Amino acid sequence: MMVCVGAGPGDLGLLTQRGTELVRAADVVAGFDAVVNLVRPLIRPDARVVTMGYRDQVQKLDEVAGAHRGGARCVVVFMGDIHFSGFQFLERVERACGQPVETVPGISSAQVLASRGRVCFDETTFVTFHRRGDLQPFKRHLVRALEDDRNAIVIPRPWDFMPKDVCAYLLARGVSGDLPVEVWENLTSREAQWSGTLAGCARDFSDMSIMLIRTLRPVPSQIEPAG
Ligand SMILES: C[S@@+](CC[C@H](N)C(=O)[O-])C[C@H]1O[C@@H](n2cnc3c(N)ncnc32)[C@H](O)[C@@H]1O
Numbered sequence: 001m002m003v004c005v006g007a008g009p010g011d012l013g014l015l016t017q018r019g020t021e022l023v024r025a026a027d028v029v030a031g032f033d034a035v036v037n038l039v040r041p042l043i044r045p046d047a048r049v050v051t052m053g054y055r056d057q058v059q060k061l062d063e064v065a066g067a068h069r070g071g072a073r074c075v076v077v078f079m080g081d082i083h084f085s086g087f088q089f090l091e092r093v094e095r096a097c098g099q100p101v102e103t104v105p106g107i108s109s110a111q112v113l114a115s116r117g118r119v120c121f122d123e124t125t126f127v128t129f130h131r132r133g134d135l136q137p138f139k140r141h142l143v144r145a146l147e148d149d150r151n152a153i154v155i156p157r158p159w160d161f162m163p164k165d166v167c168a169y170l171l172a173r174g175v176s177g178d179l180p181v182e183v184w185e186n187l188t189s190r191e192a193q194w195s196g197t198l199a200g201c202a203r204d205f206s207d208m209s210i211m212l213i214r215t216l217r218p219v220p221s222q223i224e225p226a227g
Contacts, residue, residue, distance in 0.1 A: 001073040002065075002097055004090055006081040006106020007035050011188035014107045015039065022075050022104065030064045031077035032057075039077055048072075057089070061096035068097060076101075081108035085128035085155050109210050110153045112187045117212045125150045129157040129166070142166075143173050149217040158207035166211065167201040180214040 005022055008014040015023075023029060023042045030036070030050035036043075043049060048067070052060035061076075068074045076093050078086045082103050094100055110126050125145035129135050135157070145152050156162045161169075163183050171177055177199025185192040186208050194203070198213065 002068045002076070002093075003074070003102045003104060004076045004078060004082055004093055005104045006083075006086070006108070007031075007038055007077040007079060008106045009080050009109045009112045009188045010038065010186065012038065012041065014112075014188060016104065016106060019104055019106060023077065025073060026075040027072040028064055028067045028074040029077065030060065030074065032079070035077045035079050057092060058096070061092055064093075065096040065098070078106065079109075081106045081111070084108035084110050084126065085130050088131055109187050110155070113153055113184055113210050113212055116184060116187070116193075117182060117214075119151050119153075119212065119214070123151055123215075124153055126153050128155040129161045130155045131157070135161060139169060143170065143175060146170065146175050146179070146213065146215070149215045151215050152211075152213040154211040154213060156205075156209060156211065163205050163209060163211050164202050167198045170198055170213075176216070179216060182212040182214075183209050184212070185209045 003022055005019040007019065020042060023039050024044065026047055028048045028050060029039065029043050033051045033053065036049060036051050050060050050064055064074050064076065078089060082090055083105060114121055114124065127138055127142045129138055142152055142154065154166055156166055167181065175198060177197060179198045181196055181198050181201050183194045183205050185206050187210065
């Protein structure tokens, strides 16, 4: 068994029941240090724990794939949800295994932000810059989304495209500096929130931050019924 599990946004209470059962039953639990530490209370004392960082992930995933081929029940835990800014890691897991693996969704930081900010995903575009490679297509996509009067939930990239860089880029592309911006850090654990405008977002934030850029157009749910 090799299953990739979304571990949720940080509060263990927001890990799904299915994810909890899989971690509890696993012979091997693997993932980035911070995510493994989140689920550690659920890991059996006799289970093998494989933690990794950006530099050694390929080698560590090879170890996990080896255990999987040997018959071990392996779970790789992902931050938040696998399907929000997690596919590059999923591709590395599948490359190590040489086959597609099962995925179990989790609650994403993007969903928690939508809840805190009371925005609806139907009217919101999700863009992540937390990826390797060329950011240009994603930058263009963000500009177009805002030009189309959609809200945007944005994951910045530590440390070269952080919230202030995202805002500076958008201003340079002619997006209104009056757009309301919120930056939330450590959602569901040690939460902190900053609110301001695109033009006023000049401070530094931690790598555990996510942004909401709001459209100025009133969304249907905010429009008062006539009469
Ligand atoms: C590679 S992305 C993975 C996102 C994850 N798959 C998700 O669904 O939330 C990692 C980035 O997501 C953002 N992030 C994840 N969890 C967060 C949280 N609890 N609070 C704020 N930002 C978070 C941070 O910007 C972090 O550097």
